[in-house]
Amino acid sequence: MMTTQAAFGFPILGFTPDREIWGFQNLDALTRCGPRTLKDDMQAGMELIDADGRRWLVRSVRRTGRAGSLLSLLLSFGYAQSRIEQELEPLPPVTLEEAKARACAAVEAFSSDYCQDDERDTVLAPLLEQVKASATIADIYRILQPDTFEGY
Secondary structure (H helix, E strand, C coil): CEHHHCCCCCCEEEECCCCCEEEECCHHHHCEECHHHHHCCCCCCCEEECCCCCEEEEEEEEEEEEECCHHHHCHHHCCCEEEEEEEEEEECCCCHHHHHHHHHHHHHHCHHHCCCHHHHHHHHHHHHHHHHCCCCHHHHHHHHCCCCCCCC
């Protein structure tokens, strides 16, 4: 199945094989990436969990064209963006509790993205509690505001 065939509920949380968390607020963000993301095939193996708990594995990514304006080609305006399409393998859905656990594991694995070492008790612990108290996957996205890595 290709990206265009999936009826996603947004936002989407993406979990890389090394447990990093990405976020995609809409189809445009999901199908756009920077040159390093494409070159290093950073989305391959990522699990996507949509707002409804449905899940897919990204099997491969293919560039379909350029995304953004011609101005994006100039370095002073940012990195050249590519429009992409992912080949997806549907997986069994997850529960909200499973999504929360995955999100917490990602935050803990990459805690330096969320706080300094001396802020674990004051910043990281309350953040994890907010995630655990989330009522929806969209709440998890809103709390964490995960990066889409479009600039990479």
